[in-house]
Amino acid sequence: MSPPSVEPRLLRAFLAVADELHFTRAAARLYVAQQALSRDVRRLERELGVELFGRTTRQVTLTADGTRLLPYARRAVEAQDELLAAFTGPAPEDRPLLVDVNSPGLVHERVLARARELAPGCELMARYESGLTHAAAELLAGRIDVSFGRFAGLDAAVRERLDQQPMRYEPMAVVLPEEHPLAALDEVPLRRLAGERIYAGAGNPRTPEWTDLARRLFAGRGIEIAPPAPLAIGEEEFRRIMAKYRNPVLTGVDFPAMPGSVLRPLVDPVPLSPVSLVWRKARRHPGIDALRAAASALAEENGWLERPEGAWIPAADALIMMSPG
Template sequence: MPGDADPRLLRAFLAVAEELHFTRAAARRYVAQQALSRDIRRLERELGTDLFVRSTRRVTLTADGERLVPHARRILQAYDDLAADFGRARPLLVDLNSPGLRTGRRVLHRARELAPGHELMARYESGLTYAAAELHAGRLDASFGRYAGLDPALRAGLGQQLVRFEPMAIVLPLAHPLAPLEEVPLAALAGETVYAGAGNQRTPEWTALARQLFEGRGIRMASPVPLAVGEEEFQRVMARHGHPVLAVVDFPAMTGTVVRPLVEPVPVSPVSLVWRKGLVHAGFDALRRAATEIAKDEKWLRHLPDGWISAIDREILGMSD
């Protein structure tokens, strides 16, 4: 046995030993399959033995692989205990933007189920641009939002995982002529003045997306309003100005309003889990796994045949047309 057991190699080994499938193990570790295979080969060289029998149809543990499993678990538990004693078990701070938004909240709740021994705490910073600065400063660990809408200087040093193509909606006062509709065609908003966070320095990524959506459709951007912090104050300011509000389908209806999905086409906002590169925390591993699982279960990344995604988001997220 080498003098220093690299915990990364042991974690790679346990992932393959438990999955008995390199592709699934790589997905679980959030690494490329080739990188995982290199780690396994390196560990085998350091131990001087084969750990797996590989064939085109299956992967099985060798006798030495079986012997290593309990040792690897004990070693990694010792690493985790050491990290906990010296502060690595601090709470993971996860920004959900707003208490009423469903996407980030569902991911966080699933992550808490996956990592019950770790504290994952919600924060509400209202916008990804503001949260990104907090991520860089180490005052937040992760957030959710439109990654492509960040300034390149903010994107530098951040990682992201696409979680959902979130359909957009319009919040209408009950007295608005479009309020009785179950769905609102985008063309029906021509001539309307719609609020989309203009002037809110925490959410310019959302305002930029709205401008791209409104362009060429005759929809005007509402002028900036005083920054309203808190649900009650936001509702008061929106009621005073009376403009429809661009939102997403899970946005909670405010008093005296209705939320209606937008259609023809269905505009979507790509929501990513965003974090500071180099972040190491067991709760963060659970957060990424939760995002993957829910996106799959809920078909959050399904391409809508009649959907609209901005060209900038397609380019930065590497999406094919």
């Protein structure tokens, strides 16, 4: 008796439901009818001889067998995607590489510009996803190719499916309203923020890795994370939200100047935001090679991977940043 053969379509159906834990949303994601999706999942369960989901009128959950299948299904689907990419469509070097530089004005744009110089034959297109947690989902879905951010802030299961190259320890800073008492300082000691409410992206589903870093930094220092506020896009919206809520904003030292506010580096100790270049595992493209070379060159030229003595960084982040990438 020959072993069962599982069609990739059935695995894709399973993964969509496993990610969404909702059949209607999973069907919309795959652009199929819900009945067809349910039929494929039931067929996969029959072929494997296990129940993959627990279903009630209120919720869908993964069973133990569904959880066990998850990594195998992901690897199988990714392998098929790589095979198809290798033998269909334009050659890899002819495909545009979509590079998430997070936000305009950050040093990530310098890395992209240097990579374009190193690989003039590649089309490297900038995207602005604002947050590595959101960008990681886009990377795994194949909607972007490269991003930047705090790799340790991602879920371990997500990190397993991505590669990273440490690029920079970015000193952290605070954006203050112009009339704030601390705005008169050239640098702001962390202890001077005791009693302040600092906005650090709380409630923004794109950037929980940044809020987590802030929470670790503020712990034991008497600094509170400000409650969620509307996400401000653009200078005028930033000015308006800053004027309305009056909360200082935690950021990096390269945050672009905004009207009505000043940026001050944090010191005593200098807190560091770890930044890695991130891409999907097994993704091959000469543009990625160029970006990695550009990141390494700029890090060497600017001392981006040199940690100031006594600087603050979570132990898990420090360990990841010491890896060769």
